[in-house]
Amino acid sequence: MPAIKLVKVTRTYGRIKVIDQASLEIADGEYVCILGPTGAGKTTLLRLIAGLVTATSGHIELDGREITNVRPEDRNASYVPQQYALFSHMTIRDNVAFGPLARGCTPQQSLETADEMLKLVRLAHRASAFPHELSGGMQQRVALARGLAGRSPLLLLDEPLGAIDARLRVILRYELRKLAKGLGVTVIHVTHDQQEAMSIADRIAVLRDGAIQQFGRPSEIYEAPGSPFLANFVGGANFLEGVVVREARGATMIDIAEGFSITSSHDGHGMGDFVVTSFRQEGTLILTNASLEENVIPGTLVSTSFLGSYLRCVVNLGRVGEVVAKVPVREALERRLPDRTGELVYVRADRGRIMIFDRPERPLAVELEAF
Amino acid sequence: MREESETGWAPRGSSVSFGRRALLLLDSISGSRSAMIVAYAIGVLFFLVIVFVPPVFGILLGGSKIFEMLSHPDLLSRGGSAIAASFAIAVTVSLVDLAAGLPMAWFIVRSRSGWVSTIDTLANIPFIVPTVALGYSVLAFWGGSQGIGSLLGSQFVLSPGWQMIVLLHFAFSYPVIVRVMVGALQGYKEVYETAARTLGASTFTAVRTVSLPLLKPSLVAGFLLAFARSLSETGATVMVAGVFENGPVFIRNARVAGQESPLLFVSLVLIVASSLFFIAIRIFAPKMRLPISTVWPRLEKRLSSTSAMTSRNLLVFLVFVLFVIVPSLFVVLPGAGAAVDGTLQEAVSARGIWSNYWQSIGLSYLIALVATCLNVVAGLPMSVLIARKRGGRAISGVLDTLINIPIVVPSIALGVSIGIFWGGVTGVSEFWLLVFAHASITYTYFVRSMIAAVESIPVEVEDVARTLGAKPLMIFRRLTIPLSKYALVAGAIMAFTRSVDETGATLAVAKKLSTAPVLMVDWVKGTVPATPHAIGLGLGILVLTSFASLLVLTIATRRT
Numbered sequence: 001m002p003a004i005k006l007v008k009v010t011r012t013y014g015r016i017k018v019i020d021q022a023s024l025e026i027a028d029g030e031y032v033c034i035l036g037p038t039g040a041g042k043t044t045l046l047r048l049i050a051g052l053v054t055a056t057s058g059h060i061e062l063d064g065r066e067i068t069n070v071r072p073e074d075r076n077a078s079y080v081p082q083q084y085a086l087f088s089h090m091t092i093r094d095n096v097a098f099g100p101l102a103r104g105c106t107p108q109q110s111l112e113t114a115d116e117m118l119k120l121v122r123l124a125h126r127a128s129a130f131p132h133e134l135s136g137g138m139q140q141r142v143a144l145a146r147g148l149a150g151r152s153p154l155l156l157l158d159e160p161l162g163a164i165d166a167r168l169r170v171i172l173r174y175e176l177r178k179l180a181k182g183l184g185v186t187v188i189h190v191t192h193d194q195q196e197a198m199s200i201a202d203r204i205a206v207l208r209d210g211a212i213q214q215f216g217r218p219s220e221i222y223e224a225p226g227s228p229f230l231a232n233f234v235g236g237a238n239f240l241e242g243v244v245v246r247e248a249r250g251a252t253m254i255d256i257a258e259g260f261s262i263t264s265s266h267d268g269h270g271m272g273d274f275v276v277t278s279f280r281q282e283g284t285l286i287l288t289n290a291s292l293e294e295n296v297i298p299g300t301l302v303s304t305s306f307l308g309s310y311l312r313c314v315v316n317l318g319r320v321g322e323v324v325a326k327v328p329v330r331e332a333l334e335r336r337l338p339d340r341t342g343e344l345v346y347v348r349a350d351r352g353r354i355m356i357f358d359r360p361e362r363p364l365a366v367e368l369e370a371f
Numbered sequence: 372m373r374e375e376s377e378t379g380w381a382p383r384g385s386s387v388s389f390g391r392r393a394l395l396l397l398d399s400i401s402g403s404r405s406a407m408i409v410a411y412a413i414g415v416l417f418f419l420v421i422v423f424v425p426p427v428f429g430i431l432l433g434g435s436k437i438f439e440m441l442s443h444p445d446l447l448s449r450g451g452s453a454i455a456a457s458f459a460i461a462v463t464v465s466l467v468d469l470a471a472g473l474p475m476a477w478f479i480v481r482s483r484s485g486w487v488s489t490i491d492t493l494a495n496i497p498f499i500v501p502t503v504a505l506g507y508s509v510l511a512f513w514g515g516s517q518g519i520g521s522l523l524g525s526q527f528v529l530s531p532g533w534q535m536i537v538l539l540h541f542a543f544s545y546p547v548i549v550r551v552m553v554g555a556l557q558g559y560k561e562v563y564e565t566a567a568r569t570l571g572a573s574t575f576t577a578v579r580t581v582s583l584p585l586l587k588p589s590l591v592a593g594f595l596l597a598f599a600r601s602l603s604e605t606g607a608t609v610m611v612a613g614v615f616e617n618g619p620v621f622i623r624n625a626r627v628a629g630q631e632s633p634l635l636f637v638s639l640v641l642i643v644a645s646s647l648f649f650i651a652i653r654i655f656a657p658k659m660r661l662p663i664s665t666v667w668p669r670l671e672k673r674l675s676s677t678s679a680m681t682s683r684n685l686l687v688f689l690v691f692v693l694f695v696i697v698p699s700l701f702v703v704l705p706g707a708g709a710a711v712d713g714t715l716q717e718a719v720s721a722r723g724i725w726s727n728y729w730q731s732i733g734l735s736y737l738i739a740l741v742a743t744c745l746n747v748v749a750g751l752p753m754s755v756l757i758a759r760k761r762g763g764r765a766i767s768g769v770l771d772t773l774i775n776i777p778i779v780v781p782s783i784a785l786g787v788s789i790g791i792f793w794g795g796v797t798g799v800s801e802f803w804l805l806v807f808a809h810a811s812i813t814y815t816y817f818v819r820s821m822i823a824a825v826e827s828i829p830v831e832v833e834d835v836a837r838t839l840g841a842k843p844l845m846i847f848r849r850l851t852i853p854l855s856k857y858a859l860v861a862g863a864i865m866a867f868t869r870s871v872d873e874t875g876a877t878l879a880v881a882k883k884l885s886t887a888p889v890l891m892v893d894w895v896k897g898t899v900p901a902t903p904h905a906i907g908l909g910l911g912i913l914v915l916t917s918f919a920s921l922l923v924l925t926i927a928t929r930r931t
Contacts, residue, residue: 051837071402081834085832098841
């Protein structure tokens with residue numbers, strides 16, 4: 001039985017649709033990330049599930065129980081907002097004990113639960129401190145402990161790692177998942193960071209303009225994104241517009257500019273269709289010599305930047321456009337790739353890795369925008 | 372897991388105390404929609420029935436009597452010029468105060484001088500001194516041979532009249548402006564000004580074209596508060612007015628003379644005019660732009676020089692000392708005299724006029740206490756209703772504007788209106804009439820303070836608590852109240868001191884009872900024969916008690 005189910009949930013403010021027919025089914029104990037650019041409606045979606053915002057239409061179920069109009073205090077879904085909203089006038093322990101107390105436990109029981117939870121997040125030694133005395137990372141753990149102490153089966157996290165510096169954020173994301181899995185709670189975690197979502201989620205729901213674009217396992221979204229936007233937002237990719245000029249089983253040929261064409265092993269588009277082809281930056285190869293292989297396009301090297309494990313090369317393909325290739329550093333060294341800008345290079349992508357999308361209604365640049 | 376949590380967390384009846392069980396019951400009742408509606412309804416009803424409707428609309432019950440005055444051209448012209456004088460004085464004083472108080476606030480916030488905290492404290496003195504004491508002090512300083520006469524010569528001695536009203540109003544409005552602007556400047560990020568200066572603007576240009584426009588809402592708020600204080604003040608103004616009349620003095624004189632029609636008519640005009648003026652400022656001030664399109668680089672650069680700034684600071688301090696501090700503290704002199712000539716013993720043994728004095732002090736404090744308690748109880752739901760826009764954006768917006776009206780309307784006119792309204796209701800004794808009048812006048816101070824505090828609590832705090840299962844009452848008592856308790860104490864004490872200080876409405880409402888400040892007006896005006904030393908001592912005691920309550924306020928608010 002799904003732990004939580006949203007059926008065509010819509011929320012409007014005046015004429016603006018903040019959430020547009022969102023449907024989701026999340027299983028008990030699942031860790032789900034809601035990923036989307038700023039202003040996509042992520043927080044609103046989370047607050048709808050928490051009951052802090054009411055749906056204009058559609059309905060929400062928790063364990064098969066309709067909760068669309070149930071008040072937040074009766075839902076049993078703990079919300080952890082972005083800035084944690086720790087109760088500044090209470091000690092850490094009282095903060096954590098608040099939930100059990102609110103649900104009718106005696107003060108004694110509540111404090112015992114609080115201590116247990118603080119032990120779990122390794123903050124038992126700071127129980128009598130006040131929130132402002134703790135670092136950002138510690139505050140985040142207190143907020144988590146407080147959310148978990150009421151033993152609610154559903155944890156709603158709004159950018160839980162957003163206020164934490166970059167290095168610690170990477171460590172904490174795995175801890176977060178481990179903790180949730182250990183306790184068996186269902187988590188809905190809102191983030192705008194695709195790496196964060198990819199690395200910890202069982203499934204990701206990508207949200208844009210209030211609508212869920214795709215809901216699936218991270219590898220599914222990466223391997224088979226449903227739109228150019230998704231391909232760009234999750235993982236990053238190169239995009240070239242063109243027209244289908246030949247269509248055979250396992251080989252669709254797309255004309256991308258006079259004299260240049262690309263062949264993809266993906267089917268499903270007919271002759272004359274206007275399409276967008278796309279290939280991952282890490283699947284883009286750079287060659288120093290022209291070869292007779294397919295999908296090779298000449299260009300000039302615009303820039304290379306060293307990013308630790310790989311080189312990021314930008315190549316200008318003239319009228320075709322510009323592409324980015326991420327080349328592993330070792331490979332670049334072994335193959336003695338050029339690193340001077342202005343040099344002639346060739347770009348290639350395997351036909352199996354070239355995705356084809358219908359051309360979007362709006363201009364490609366607008367479609368790809370993620371802010 | 373959920374099964375277990377539901378049984379595991381049920382409160383165990385036996386181990387739960389009765390008090391806790393009662394609280395839990397109340398908490399769960401508060402979860403129902405109707406309980407919330409009742410709480411907010413009490414707040415709104417109190418506001419409408421006690422605070423808003425009687426003072427503003429009660430006057431209309433005066434009926435045809437109000438307009439009898441129209442057939443007396445002489446009274447009409449006297450009343451007309453009194454009202455005009457009220458507005459002229461209030462506008463002038465507020466603008467001059469703004470000009471003098473703004474640089475002072477700037478100095479207090481920005482200067483690194485060791486004198487800052489001393490000057491900050493001194494600037495509060497007119498707050499600490501009750502207005503009637505301030506009135507007598509100003510009268511003694513500007514009008515007596517011991518004051519300005521002994522400093523600059525007898526040709527500078529003023530006789531009571533409009534000049535003295537201006538000087539008085541300037542002194543008591545000054546700290547209002549300084550307080551508001553200090554608060555605004557502390558919250559203002561200097562980085563805007565720094566940015567302007569790195570783009571080549573002189574300090575003066577940066578302040579004029581960047582800081583002041585950004586601080587405009589506070590400038591308007593400060594102006595309105597000073598304006599309302601000046602328009603409303605009665606007791607002290609009566610002391611220094613002589614034969615001159617502004618609105619409140621006219622009403623008071625009409626009351627003393629028993630002329631009912633002029634009393635009602637001028638009150639009505641003042642209520643309508645001040646409310647309209649306030650609403651007009653609220654609507655038009657946000658649209659008004661300060662002139663920032665032209666810059667005079669050379670002139671403004673010269674005005675930014677160190678010597679220009681030093682002379683400006685000196686001028687500001689001179690004005691502060693001569694027009695605010697010395698006149699405010701001058702009451703100390705006759706007060707000190709009372710300690711040596713036997714007046715003090717007479718006062719302590721409550722002989723002669725002093726028996727009434729102590730009674731009136733007791734009455735003042737009792738009224739203030741009851742009025743403040745009513746305001747706290749009924750003002751809390753109202754504050755949450757407005758701050759959290761619980762009644763919807765429109766209703767909260769309207770209430771937010773309406774709660775300001777009682778401090779904008781001159782209190783004596785407000786008192787006249789309250790008197791008429793409750794006069795028609797049997798069973799409301801004079802004591803309760805006074806309580807209602809004081810509750811109405813001090814309501815805004817408490818509710819404003821609470822609204823600001825509730826607004827400063829992040830909404831997420833309440834959201835989290837709700838998702839953790841807390842009912843509204845539990846959120847209110849465990850989060851809202853503790854997180855705003857300093858504002859609550861500060862607001863209550865502000866309401867309390869304002870009530871003790873109140874003269875206008877009390878003069879209008881009271882028939883037999885007399886509060887301390889009203890009694891003081893009688894002593895100064897000679898209605899009750901009292902020596903200057905007795906007046907000094909009587910006012911001195913008021914100053915001391917007021918000082919004590921403000922001390923509590925300072926200590927309470929400092930810990931936030």
